Amino acid sequence: MASVATHPTQSRTMILDIIRASRMISRVELAHATGLTQATVSNVVRRLLEDGFVVEVGRGASTGGKPRTLLRIEPTARYALGVQLGADATTFVLADLGGATVSRWRRPALTDPEEAVDVIGTEVEGSLERAGVPRDRLIGLGVVAPGPQLAASGIALAPPAMTAWVDFPLRARLEDRTGLPVLLDNDATATAVGLYWADGITATTTIAALFMGQGIGAGLLSGGQVYRGATSNAGEIGHVTVDVDGPPCWCGNRGCVEMLGGTAVTVERARAAGVDLGPQDRPTLAAFGALARRALAGEPAALEVVERSARFVAVAAHTLVNVVDPDLLVLTGPAFAVAGPLYLPVVTEVVTRTRFARGSGPIEVRLSTHGPESAALGAAALVLQAELAPRGGDPA
Known part of the structure; x- marks a missing residue:
């Protein structure tokens, strides 16, 4: 086993992360997995037990000596609330x-x-009461939305349906209303963290989460850490140009993937083709869900429109995979929650056939199991991850 050089304050996060991903693991196995000394592992685990983050859960099988005590995360030690602000719904x-x-x-x-500030504040208290969670175990509130986010304030740029949020001091107002720390982030970025946190994915996996809701974006995670870019807005794959003479996009560009294969334009095409999606004022994602159900039932006009969208989304996925080179590509978000079975084969075929690194081994492409709640779950996971981040007082 190669020794791992680790700053003392990183040991807590590394150990907790491996316990989380492993579900149950012994101290000896932690030392082997991290490259840390047995003394360091024992010291960190002792503090984690004292803080209530970790519990001992019995003995593992003996390997010739004394059976090893197993450790796992104590799930009820802390809670977080995640909120996704969308143009169609709040989750x-x-x-x-x-x-x-x-x-x-x-x-x-x-x-x-x-x-919204008042409603979210009311929901914080109501959710704790319904779930029977003590107030002092709720450590924070994560709020995510489409478009660029400024962590210190709020939404910097938004789709047309959410322009009222631009420059609103969301973080400060929510902290005043709830008395909780508030984290703001992009919805696509949050989904990658949610997948990592909830699905037991290890830090050795590089994840690209392709998110499709009102818009199209991606969350990127490698080594257990989110890649955000210089301004915390990496992964805006929906705003890659695929037609230089294409229609103008709200982002200021032309011919973006989102404008050619996103949910809004796909709904418009379906209506123009005579597909019945309900009232004209029906929210975009609800209309897209109706379209997806018709396409899944084999209605030719609906299927043709969705397949066209899938081809543009596959281009975005191919670009994302070539730029990021992930082990795992996950299709996630409310659009894929209903239409994923139609998009997955197209994206998988294109990525598998044209991926630049295809000779280096396979890439796994799959649908998220978290449905339309994936971004809200990710928002909560961002708060949990921040709670378990390295702290200067942790033992080495």
Whole structure:
């Protein structure tokens, strides 16, 4: 086993991360997996037991000596609430320290920021009461939305349906209303963290989460850490140009993937082709869900429109895979929650056939199991991850 050079304050996070991913593991196995000394592992584990983050759960099989005591995360030690602000709906997820969803619910879209602050504050208290979670175990609130985010303030740029949020001091207002620390992030970025946290994925896996909702974006995670870029807005794959003479996009570009294969334009094409998607004022994702169900039922016009969208999304996936070179590509978000079976084969075929590094081994392409709540779960996971981040007082 190669020795791993680790700054003392990183040992806590590394050990917790491996316990989380392994579900149950012994101290000896932790030392082997991390490259840390037995003394360092023992010291960190002792502190984690004292803090209540980890519990001992019995004995593992003997390998010739004394049976090893197994450790696991104590899921009820901490909780976080994640909120996804969308143009069609607002989604809430209360998650425990193990990344499991305790409760989830949706409300109509919150279009007025002032009203949203009050509604979210009310939902914080209501969610704890319904779940029977003590207030002092809720460590924070994560809020995610499409478009660029400024962590210190709020949304810097938004799709047309959410322009009221631009420059609104969301973080400060929510912290005042709830008394909780608040993290803001992009919805696609959050989904990658949610997958990593809830699905037991190890830090050796590089994840690209291709998110499709009102827009198209991606969350990137490698070595257990999110890759954000210089301005924390990496992964905007929906705003890659695929037609230089294409239609203008709200981002200021032309011919973006989102404008050619996104949910809104796909719904417009379907209506133009005579597909019945309900009332004209039906929210985009609800109309897209109706379209997906018709396509899954084999309705030719619906299927043709969705397949066209899938080809553009596959181009985005191919570009993402060539740039990031991940082990795992996950299709996630509310659009894939209903239409994933139609998109997955197209994306998998294109990525497998044209990926630049295809001679280096296979890439796994799969659908998320977290459905339309994936971004809200990721928002909660961001808070949990921050809680377990390195701290200067941790022992080496």
